[in-house]
Amino acid sequence: MRAPATGGNLRRGAAALVLAALAAGPGHTHHSHTATYNDAVRVTLEGAVTRIEWVNPHAYLFVDVEDGNGTVTNWALEFGNIFDLEKAGWADDTVRIGDMVRVEASPARAAVAHGFANAVVRADSGEAVFTPADAPPAPAPRDTPRWPDGQVRLGPAPGETGYWGPATAVGLVEDTGVPVAMNDDAILDDLADAGRVAPFRPWARALYERRQRRLLADDPMTVCMPPGGPRQFHTPYGVQFIEQREIDRVLVLLGGGNRNWRTIHTDRRPQVQPEETVRTYYGTAVGRWDGDTFVVDSVGFNERFWFTRGGLPHTEALRLTERFSRPDYHTLEYEVTVDDPRAYTRPWTGRWTLRWVPDEEIQEYFCEEKAEDTFIR
Numbered sequence: 001m002r003a004p005a006t007g008g009n010l011r012r013g014a015a016a017l018v019l020a021a022l023a024a025g026p027g028h029t030h031h032s033h034t035a036t037y038n039d040a041v042r043v044t045l046e047g048a049v050t051r052i053e054w055v056n057p058h059a060y061l062f063v064d065v066e067d068g069n070g071t072v073t074n075w076a077l078e079f080g081n082i083f084d085l086e087k088a089g090w091a092d093d094t095v096r097i098g099d100m101v102r103v104e105a106s107p108a109r110a111a112v113a114h115g116f117a118n119a120v121v122r123a124d125s126g127e128a129v130f131t132p133a134d135a136p137p138a139p140a141p142r143d144t145p146r147w148p149d150g151q152v153r154l155g156p157a158p159g160e161t162g163y164w165g166p167a168t169a170v171g172l173v174e175d176t177g178v179p180v181a182m183n184d185d186a187i188l189d190d191l192a193d194a195g196r197v198a199p200f201r202p203w204a205r206a207l208y209e210r211r212q213r214r215l216l217a218d219d220p221m222t223v224c225m226p227p228g229g230p231r232q233f234h235t236p237y238g239v240q241f242i243e244q245r246e247i248d249r250v251l252v253l254l255g256g257g258n259r260n261w262r263t264i265h266t267d268r269r270p271q272v273q274p275e276e277t278v279r280t281y282y283g284t285a286v287g288r289w290d291g292d293t294f295v296v297d298s299v300g301f302n303e304r305f306w307f308t309r310g311g312l313p314h315t316e317a318l319r320l321t322e323r324f325s326r327p328d329y330h331t332l333e334y335e336v337t338v339d340d341p342r343a344y345t346r347p348w349t350g351r352w353t354l355r356w357v358p359d360e361e362i363q364e365y366f367c368e369e370k371a372e373d374t375f376i377r
Contacts, residue, residue: 032222034185035215037106037116045075045115046102046123049095057081057236057256057365061117063101077105079117083237083363088132095120095129102126139358142329144292147245152292152326154241154250156358163240163255163362164332167233169352172308172336173197186310187212197312204313204343211311220305224367226260228281229298229307229320230336233354237363250287250294258367264296274299279316281305294324315342330356 033039051062053076061077080090095101100123105115120129145157156162171186173196180196181189188194194209211218221227227235235256242251248267254260264287271286277300287296298320301307307314323335332354339347 032185032187032216032219033116034183034187035217035219036108038109039106039116041107042118043105043107043115044102045077045105047072047075047100049097049099049101050074051097052095054082057083059085061095061101061103061120063103065113073113075103075105075113075115077103077115077117077120079120081236085130088130090130099129100124101129139330139356144326144328151289152294154243154294154324154326154332157329160359161361162356162358163238163360164233164354165238165357166236167334167352167354169350170234171310172230172312172338172350174199174348175350182310185216186308187215188310197310198338199345199348201343201345207313208311216311219311221367224258225305226281227254227257228283228301228305229314229318230322230334230350231306231308232257232262232282233334233352234309236365238354238357240362253362255362256365259364271297271299274316274319283318283320292325296320296322296324298322313343314338314340317342330358332356 045063045065047063047065049061050064051060053060053062058078059080059082061079063075063077064072065075066072102121102123103115103117104119105117108114108116121127122129145153147153170184171182173180176196178196180193183189188197191209191212194200194205194212197208200208221231232252232254233239235254237255239255240253242253244251245266248265250264250266252262252264254262260281262282262285264285266287268288269286272284277284279300279302281302281304283298284300285296285298287294289295299318301314301316301318303314303316306312307318307320318338318340321337321339323333325333327333333351334354335349335351337347337349338344
């Protein structure tokens with residue numbers, strides 16, 4: 001039956017909570033977790049598994065739950081990211097139709113039988129339904145890979161595979177040396193910290209605070225808009241650089257970009273004037289090497305997307321200067337300077353790192369607007 005969780009209904013400990021750990025990483029969903037689920041409330045649900053939906057990028061358990069009056073409700077419970085679950089060892093027989101389970105869940109904010117499973121255990125024994133395989137050991141140190149002419153490679157060494165995983169930061173903030181506390185959706189712990197995020201103009205701060213108060217419910221990515229700007233490094237499943245040196249360009253493939261890609265021209269062409277270009281989600285990007293740093297200048301953005309997680313505004317005047325450096329094989333350092341005089345009082349800079357995911361091909365996330373509405377009522 002459904003009841004507020006008190007902490008004694010489910011066995012705590014690492015094994016019971018592994019599903020939450022697999023599902024809660026930044027960038028692993030196209031909807032805002034905070035906007036969709038209410039983590040301040042916990043419910044305990046017990047019943048038989050009726051269905052399992054393995055939907056990119058989410059996995060769902062459906063459980064028949066009987067209340068004290070004998071009424072049975074079928075709950076849809078999101079419980080992880082499918083690629084992470086598979087990588088951690090989830091098998092076809094991990095949970096079967098008819099298994100009796102007990103779930104501690106954060107209910108959806110909408111008035112439907114829908115929630116996020118923070119823990120799933122077997123009802124008879126209290127054992128976790130799934131314990132992931134141990135994480136692989138940290139890779140051995142390696143030097144930065146280079147082309148025969150000595151230029152740094154942004155992708156794998158010859159004969160190898162791999163891609164860059166999600167950014168180490170959940171959102172973009174001005175790098176002042178003082179951290180700004182926020183959750184995995186880049187929602188501030190304290191909205192009073194908004195002034196520390198970026199040097200907003202008054203209208204831009206007001207819009208940012210409104211988006212934050214609405215828990216990012218208006219994020220264009222929830223309706224499958226492309227992730228332009230630094231947002232591309234916060235999409236599920238990372239990014240991959242394809243260096244096409246023979247035609248002087250670099251393609252940036254986005255695991256979470258719904259088969260979008262970004263083109264960076266490296267043929268020494270001059271940057272276009274923003275008013276002379278067709279404005280797009282990724283802008284017009286021109287790149288050059290400054291020693292071991294790849295410097296990319298981008299202009300010509302439209303305003304139909306959020307250029308970073310958390311709802312920072314921008315205008316058509318946005319100009320981004322990005323710097324990519326690879327001090328060793330497994331690390332990509334990213335720095336971006338935001339120059340949008342209509343939205344911010346001065347240029348400002350943020351940074352993070354990405355870690356190399358070796359020996360794997362980048363996965364693709366296919367966004368279908370309101371796809372979950374077909375099975376969540």
